[in-house]
Amino acid sequence: MSPLALHGVTARLGGRTALDTVSAVFEPGTITAVCGPNGAGKTTLLRAALGLIRPDAGDVRLSGRDPARIPPAERAALAGYLPQDRRLAWGIDALTVASLGAAAAAPDEAEARGREALGRVGLAGLEDRGVFEMSGGERARVLLARLLATRAPLLLVDEPAAGLDPEAQLLTLEILRDHARDGGTVVVTVHDLNLAARFCDRAVVLHQGRVVSEGEPVQALASNILRDVFNLDAAWIDTPDGPLLSARRLQVGGGGV
């Protein structure tokens, strides 16, 4: 049974169709990039997967069950979520934030998992630091540690690379890829198509709420998709570090208006 499957999911938000008959299956051992321009429905897909919004049609299956009907503790054991919004309400210490990944576990267990996760994101020694005394990049790592502390097999990650320096972007995606290599399932939305191609096994491309392409990232993000969906005149170049996108913006109306 797949950790996550969507079948013909349609979701309307505020009168707009955010997801339009979306079907996709996410398998263990894979990291899948969900790509698409702003407003394509990427975040809505993650939220629907978690049962945070109810689809208007179609159904979502989290390990074969309707996520909205799974008791919270069981659902948290199946899927972890890292939203794009990194705002925190209070300047609590890094360890307390990371331990919230295991909020439903016993306090000692939660703390041990939080501490281990902080080590994995390179923040060992900063456990007592308040999150408001950290840089934006450090705070993003604390939140990534919270996600890892869930120890959920399925991780749903919304724009983890946004606003991070290049090294932190690579670290974040390496950690997520390792989770998939260890048999986990990762669904990650990314705007940086180079990161998608380099780190992900598969890409699902959304455009105006519909899945317009899916497959290996370089194939799913072929030139015609880059042109029609992303408005880019672009091609992939092979490099020793993986594929690299060479792109420029398409002029509206083919160059002259």
Add this chain to the structure above:
Amino acid sequence: MRRSVPLELALSAALLAATALAVSLGETPLGFSQYFHALVQPTSAAGEILWSIRAPRAVAAAVVGACLGLSGALLQGLLRNPLADPGVLGVSATGALGAALSIVVGLSVVPGAVEIAALLGAGLGGVALVAFAARFPEPEALILFGVALSSFAGAVTALVFNLSPTPIATAEVLSWLLGSVENRSWVDVGWTVVPLAAAVALALHVRKGLLALTLGEETAATTGLPMRRLKLLAVVAASLATGAAVAMAGVIGFVGLAAPHLVRAWVRENPSRLLLPSALAGALMLVLADLTARLVPTDQELKLGVFTALIGAPLFGLVAWRAARSWRT
């Protein structure tokens, strides 16, 4: 809890000392032998002053302060907003409206009726707030809604005055609305301790949920905690505490704002560790404020609610200024 235990012990000790001071000091000067007399013979005149007038009043101030401090900490954690306070958000005003209505229709002769009316009013205010916060989570929007709720409840209370049959009932409600713990008895204290105890128990039950809310509404919902239930219980706890405080002492503003603010740094801003220290700080503040209001030599005794508002309103401005700076970054 570990880190907040020393703070709780220190606050408890300070509260005991302040209460002892409030029982000892007053308008009627007592000599050493009279204090001694009061201790060994509680039915003596000095004993009456200490144990039937000053002590219940001091304990009433402590209980009301604890209610407001707890309610403020709960609301701030629940709404992720350092400006949240039962007074600012209108929960006190809806509680006061409930109580005012019950007084005007003559229910004050029924034991517990005013208290229950205040609890119901505060409960309705709390539910309205949370319904609004679920839809518009931005802190600024919520404060504005709170102002509207507070103004509306105030307007309806004014209407109650307007249509009140007798000027005596009006004067009674108005004097009570200004906020005071004057002439409170042990029975009044008992009526407030019960909802406070229930609110504390609920608050301790929901504290992990408040901590999870630090991450934001949606992420908290994925942490495995039963957030919907915890949030509802937090509102119930805040409304119980606010309603109990309003029923006992009328509207006393800003304690719910100031108490969490004073102790927040000591618990590293952790909303789950803030609850008991905030309740203790609120109790301490109100015992000291009431003692000061009693001892200030004025012709008419200063009303406790007037006194706390005079100190609390500038503090609200200060907190708002600091919060606004943090929202900008």
